[in-house]
Amino acid sequence: MKKDIILAGVGGQGILTIAAILGQAAIKRGWHLKQAEVHGMSQRGGDVQSHLRLSDQPIWSDLIPFGGADMILSVEPMEALRYLPYLGKEGWIIANRTPFENIAVYPDLEKIYGEITRQPNHVLIDADTIAKDVKANRAMNIVVLGAAIKHIGFSVEEISDAIRDIFNRKGEKVVEDNLRALQAGIEAK
Amino acid sequence: MEKLMLLGDEALAQGALDAGISGFYAYPGTPSTEIVEYAQRSKQAAAGNVHSKWSSNEKTAMESAIGMSYAGKRAMVCMKHVGLNVAADPFMNSAFTGANGGLVVTVADDPSMHSSQNEQDSRLYGKFAMIPILEPSNQQECYDMAFWAFELSEKYRIPVMIRLTTRLSHSRSGVVRREPLPQNSMKKPEDIFQFMLLPAIARKKYKHLISLQPEFVQEAEASPFNEIKLDAKDTSLGIITTGLAYNYLRDVFGEKPVPYPVIKICQYPIPDKAIHQLYDKCDSVLVLEEGMPVVEEMIKGLAFSGTKPIKGRLDGTLDRDGELNPNKVARALGLPDTYGEDIPEIVAPRPPALCVGCPHADSFLALNEAIKEYGRGHVFSDIGCYTLGFMPPYNAINSCVDMGASITMAKGAADAGLYPAIAVIGDSTFTHSGMTGLMDCIYENTNVVIVILDNLTTGMTGGQEYTAFGKLEEVCKGLGVHPDHIRTFFPIKKNWDEMVQIYKEEIAYEGVSVIIPRRECVQTLKKKNMKLREKKA
Ligand SMILES: Cc1ncc(C[n+]2csc(CCOP(=O)(O)OP(=O)(O)O)c2C)c(N)n1
Ligand code: SF4
Numbered sequence: 016m017k018k019d020i021i022l023a024g025v026g027g028q029g030i031l032t033i034a035a036i037l038g039q040a041a042i043k044r045g046w047h048l049k050q051a052e053v054h055g056m057s058q059r060g061g062d063v064q065s066h067l068r069l070s071d072q073p074i075w076s077d078l079i080p081f082g083g084a085d086m087i088l089s090v091e092p093m094e095a096l097r098y099l100p101y102l103g104k105e106g107w108i109i110a111n112r113t114p115f116e117n118i119a120v121y122p123d124l125e126k127i128y129g130e131i132t133r134q135p136n137h138v139l140i141d142a143d144t145i146a147k148d149v150k151a152n153r154a155m156n157i158v159v160l161g162a163a164i165k166h167i168g169f170s171v172e173e174i175s176d177a178i179r180d181i182f183n184r185k186g187e188k189v190v191e192d193n194l195r196a197l198q199a200g201i202e203a204k
Numbered sequence: 205m206e207k208l209m210l211l212g213d214e215a216l217a218q219g220a221l222d223a224g225i226s227g228f229y230a231y232p233g234t235p236s237t238e239i240v241e242y243a244q245r246s247k248q249a250a251a252g253n254v255h256s257k258w259s260s261n262e263k264t265a266m267e268s269a270i271g272m273s274y275a276g277k278r279a280m281v282c283m284k285h286v287g288l289n290v291a292a293d294p295f296m297n298s299a300f301t302g303a304n305g306g307l308v309v310t311v312a313d314d315p316s317m318h319s320s321q322n323e324q325d326s327r328l329y330g331k332f333a334m335i336p337i338l339e340p341s342n343q344q345e346c347y348d349m350a351f352w353a354f355e356l357s358e359k360y361r362i363p364v365m366i367r368l369t370t371r372l373s374h375s376r377s378g379v380v381r382r383e384p385l386p387q388n389s390m391k392k393p394e395d396i397f398q399f400m401l402l403p404a405i406a407r408k409k410y411k412h413l414i415s416l417q418p419e420f421v422q423e424a425e426a427s428p429f430n431e432i433k434l435d436a437k438d439t440s441l442g443i444i445t446t447g448l449a450y451n452y453l454r455d456v457f458g459e460k461p462v463p464y465p466v467i468k469i470c471q472y473p474i475p476d477k478a479i480h481q482l483y484d485k486c487d488s489v490l491v492l493e494e495g496m497p498v499v500e501e502m503i504k505g506l507a508f509s510g511t512k513p514i515k516g517r518l519d520g521t522l523d524r525d526g527e528l529n530p531n532k533v534a535r536a537l538g539l540p541d542t543y544g545e546d547i548p549e550i551v552a553p554r555p556p557a558l559c560v561g562c563p564h565a566d567s568f569l570a571l572n573e574a575i576k577e578y579g580r581g582h583v584f585s586d587i588g589c590y591t592l593g594f595m596p597p598y599n600a601i602n603s604c605v606d607m608g609a610s611i612t613m614a615k616g617a618a619d620a621g622l623y624p625a626i627a628v629i630g631d632s633t634f635t636h637s638g639m640t641g642l643m644d645c646i647y648e649n650t651n652v653v654i655v656i657l658d659n660l661t662t663g664m665t666g667g668q669e670y671t672a673f674g675k676l677e678e679v680c681k682g683l684g685v686h687p688d689h690i691r692t693f694f695p696i697k698k699n700w701d702e703m704v705q706i707y708k709e710e711i712a713y714e715g716v717s718v719i720i721p722r723r724e725c726v727q728t729l730k731k732k733n734m735k736l737r738e739k740k741a
């Protein structure tokens with residue numbers, strides 16, 4: 016079994032935290048993992064992506080081939096579309112509705128949503144609002160992760176455990192906030 | 205032992221620590237920065253008193269590493285590819301002095317220029333210096349090669365280069381550790397001539413270096429990191445991969461074995477004998493390498509006057525520039541390629557930009573106001589976050605060449621009669637290589653305005669300390685700038701009139717002026733506050 020996931024967003028939106036959580040869950044299963052990250056220049060408010068490859072078999076390439084991704088998981092709607100060349104035929108696109116508007120002219124949002132919902136397998140949720148509703152404002156990224164996990168094939172328990180591992184040193188409140196965000200993401204429609 | 209999930213950079217650092225390193229020396233630079241940052245966080249490094257503080261630039265780092273090697277201990281110097289240009293003088297000469305304690309030069313290349321101004325290939329430097337080069341293909345090899353590099357270095361008393369590329373430096377995977385080795389004890393070189401490159405001695409050193417070359421080739425032929433598999437049945441093609449390119453080759457064949465003879469090179473000089481065998485056996489050769497066509501040129505130019513096609517980046521089988529990926533390799537092999545959908549037209553580019561609230565933004569806008577009567581083309585700049593001042597809405601700078609070039613280019617332009625000639629340089633970049641340029645200006649009292657953007661950190665690479673922190677005014681005064689023309693301000697909208705006024709006054713002054721806008725980078729500030737919150741929690 017393999018899962019190739021493109022994580023997408025804007026520098027500073029927390030996609031590496033999502034990668035760390037999924038990675039931790041995969042390791043606990045005894046799976047192999049490769050995760051290519053973006054550091055440097057583009058972290059200054061530019062588009063960032065991470066190639067996350069999880070498999071029960073050894074993994075060779077650090078990069079996912081074009082047309083090979085099982086999922087695009089994006090914390091920003093336009094950024095989800097930037098990686099369509101990577102998406103495989105049966106792949107899922109999971110995206111947050113809330114735009115990150117740091118460019119002069121942000122495109123028409125309805126058209127962006129239209130392009131996402133045109134994809135046969137998509138989930139489009141308002142992760143920012145959902146995070147606020149469960150009083151976990153800073154955990155928008157975990158809400159998006161929550162919406163994705165059943166399509167990746169990880170159980171709630173596996174991801175919850177990984178969240179505890181990753182956030183433990185930040186204190187109990189941060190762990191609880193993120194667990195609530197995860198649950199809200201799972202239930203989101 | 206347990207598996208650690210490490211970036212290629214981190215795996216290399218952990219390998220060096222376990223191989224008994226005594227000192228890392230480096231100036232930050234993407235994609236190499238995380239090597240030393242890992243050592244700075246490591247409890248093991250702290251317990252062993254392993255040096256990991258930043259150096260002023262790559263040249264001082266390289267020289268310090270040579271000094272530690274002189275004293276018998278294992279040292280590693282780390283840099284990004286263009287850093288080796290700065291360190292090239294001591295680097296080239298270190299091949300002549302050789303090493304006493306193991307000396308490893310780690311250089312991280314950035315093909316496709318994700319965060320760089322060029323995509324030069326450090327293997328050419330390694331070949332130029334005539335030293336062994338190691339090029340890991342995965343995170344485990346990064347770890348293992350640290351041991352191997354120090355071993356080779358001490359066996360032949362020669363510096364060894366480790367070449368990384370972005371995709372390995374910044375990709376994470378599982379790494380299994382070995383039993384750590386103790387550090388070397390201090391031991392002066394036995395040969396008092398070893399580090400003395402007087403011409404008469406240097407000539408002998410060069411002959412010695414030349415005499416080592418066949419041994420380096422033998423080492424490569426027998427290296428545990430080079431894999432030579434020539435028994436595959438389909439000999440219509442033979443494939444040579446270097447470093448990471450091997451992964452893409454394996455990836456495109458999935459669970460099936462590669463049907464062609466393959467040589468995987470991860471240690472240089474190239475294993476001649478094996479390559480001759482491959483060439484003789486196969487009808488054509490494909491070279492897959494990350495970076496420039498270094499091996500391809502060697503094979504084409506040197507070894508073979510034969511007529512069999514050698515395919516790669518030179519004949520257009522692969523793109524001449526940019527990094528490899530599984531799709532490019534599949535196409536080069538004539539295998540079916542996959543592709544999702546094109547990016548919808550509605551998607552707008554999102555280039556990197558100064559953060560909201562960045563102090564540089566205020567400094568640039570006020571500068572624009574102060575010089576608007578002169579038109580564009582008066583501001584020489586440098587490399588750092590502030591290079592983004594080129595982008596709208598700032599459109600504030602006109603050059604970015606190499607670290608330190610802002611001051612010296614402004615000097616040259618001023619010498620040619622350009623007025624005003626303004627240099628804009630970051631605090632860390634000024635420390636790296638701005639001071640010597642400033643000396644040139646002071647020596648001739650050149651009419652320049654030098655703006656040192658002090659955001660109290662090395663912002664571009666994620667917020668590292670730098671050596672002249674908190675001493676910029678003292679440094680400028682000490683170098684000889686008149687104290688009346690060292691001006692500072694707090695770059696924020698509220699101070700608009702004062703900022704514009706200071707720029708104007710110093711432009712009017714005939715001679716060397718230094719202006720230091722000083723306000724902390726909002727990202728490092730955020731990080732500090734977050735740490736405080738975590739501590740409280
Ligand atoms: C020779 C060389 N070494 C390192 C780098 C990587 N690098 C680019 S900018 C920079 C630091 C910039 O810091 P600073 O001058 O303080 O500006 P800031 O980014 O904080 O605005 C570094 C380390 C490089 N481009 N060239
Ligand atoms: S990281 Fe700091 S210096 Fe760089 S753009 Fe952001 S605020 Fe400015």
